Amino acid sequence: MKMSGEDKLIERIRRRIPSATDGVLRLGIGDDAAVLRPVAGTEWAITCDQFIEGVHFLVDVHSPEVVGYKALARATSDLAAMGAIPRFFLMSLMLPASRSGRWLDGMLAGMSSAAEHFGLTLIGGDTAQSPGVGAHSSRFGKVADGKIAINLTVLGELETGKAVGRSGARRGDIVFVTGELGAAQLGLELILRGIHRQRRWKPLLTAHNHPHPAIKLGRWLVRQRLVSAMMDISDGLSTDLARLCRASHVGARINEQRLPVVSVPDGLQAKGIDAKALALHGGDDYGLLFTVPRRKAASIPSELFGTEVSQIGEIVSGNRVQLISANGKATPLLPKGWDHFS
């Protein structure tokens, strides 16, 4: 029986990202919808995330493997921030015809590796030609060929009532972050300056290309019932902290000298790359930002699962977010991270 081009593409995706049904997944990829049978005593965390050529990645800079890996890592980070165990994902793929061969194979390889690493099973999706520059046929006749867009919906499982949102931070809570701040943005700055192919800087691209969602760390924090609010840092500390404070109707005071700032080699500082600005406003780090009631703060180790955990300030009443310098001077910390609609 003849298969349509779209069905052949879906078959290729199925082969490259295996999906086996189990006690929870009753019906997987290839039907009108997947069917999930929840386990008693569990809840589901669900979120979606786009990864778009020209907005989130560049095809002449990022390998297809990096694109596939990073698309899934970003989405999974949102599950980590809820304390959920990553379980399933769906992929909507908008693809120009020119990318449906080797590029797609590479992207699927990167995504498959991420899926295995994070414990995710592909359960469904949708494919469509991308409109833009070039030409292909659609139901409306010839339309231009276009950009790649990957949209991922991820589902995680967690114990009933254990999920931690953004709105629970209270006055007096201590503010923590995990990992180094600004490391991913440092990689992006190299790309923006066109020096990312220089051998001496290549190791600095790792955080930008291969972020690690804090899955174990998020699980540990939630299971210990230590945190009052939690989110991942995807658009930069200044922007994401403002979101947490707004959701919780509080302000915050952040101690500048406590920030786990990425170290920037002298040769790059000379090019105008400022470590403090990277740490405050740089995106794509995917560490966790969380708050802990003061009496429990001592229960948070300074390192967990090999990742640094840093106390960076405290929650205050009001709605102002301030940065406190080493000499005690307070300045407003304005959200200057990534903003897709500035």
Add this chain to the structure above:
Amino acid sequence: MKMSGEDKLIERIRRRIPSATDGVLRLGIGDDAAVLRPVAGTEWAITCDQFIEGVHFLVDVHSPEVVGYKALARATSDLAAMGAIPRFFLMSLMLPASRSGRWLDGMLAGMSSAAEHFGLTLIGGDTAQSPGVGAHSSRFGKVADGKIAINLTVLGELETGKAVGRSGARRGDIVFVTGELGAAQLGLELILRGIHRQRRWKPLLTAHNHPHPAIKLGRWLVRQRLVSAMMDISDGLSTDLARLCRASHVGARINEQRLPVVSVPDGLQAKGIDAKALALHGGDDYGLLFTVPRRKAASIPSELFGTEVSQIGEIVSGNRVQLISANGKATPLLPKGWDHFS
């Protein structure tokens, strides 16, 4: 506290498509992920669907209200085909800056109306600028402004074990379809010929612009335990029947004179619009295609919830799908419906 442009956009979406938490939805839009607490004895059907400018709709032909309505109706149709009750949805929106004002308001109004009609609550999403023609700033500097893409993930609830997939059709089963075949494609043909603005043809655009997912019908069929396989017809009968047969490892014989063919006015037949071709290969109808064991076929009424239900043929062994003409002649029914990667 200053809100970023993206956060303001998300606030606008929240206001226009209300989302209230309940016993199942523990945490809704605005956090890293939504949290769902399943009800004992239920399963979840989940699927995603893209609706892309230039591929699935045209901004100079389809009003923003139609775009918002139809995007959600298409996705919901996949839940109807599983026999699920539509409950929640997430929206990823790729939007050029030029469409983030009045166009977006209109689109959200159409989507909100569809959500209310189908019983769906918005629980999350993602927004990004669209790359393409024109210019806006991204993390990579100025990039071109582009197309609109709406990706929707929908979740439906159903009784444990009741979901019906595509793979259960068996030799001897009777093949049914609901509604008229080709009505939506007729509207598209008017658009392709540039005559859709002529007053006399306007009523023929309704099926194309405002499809009705067969939610009640799908629920009824599943609860009565009458169907062996079911799917919705989104890409045309010939293409979707081939999918059902491939998933079930069977063939089918379809009686041409039994097809509920859309009626095409003489004035349009004269323009070369062929009703039979529309019925066999036209997409976007969103009726149900299902199979029923022969002994139960008499239990299927010829009309359900105001929609025509038609016996159109039978399942046979092998893998051939054939069309039987009034005089008994059999010809192969090749999948000639929509194919995004032909």
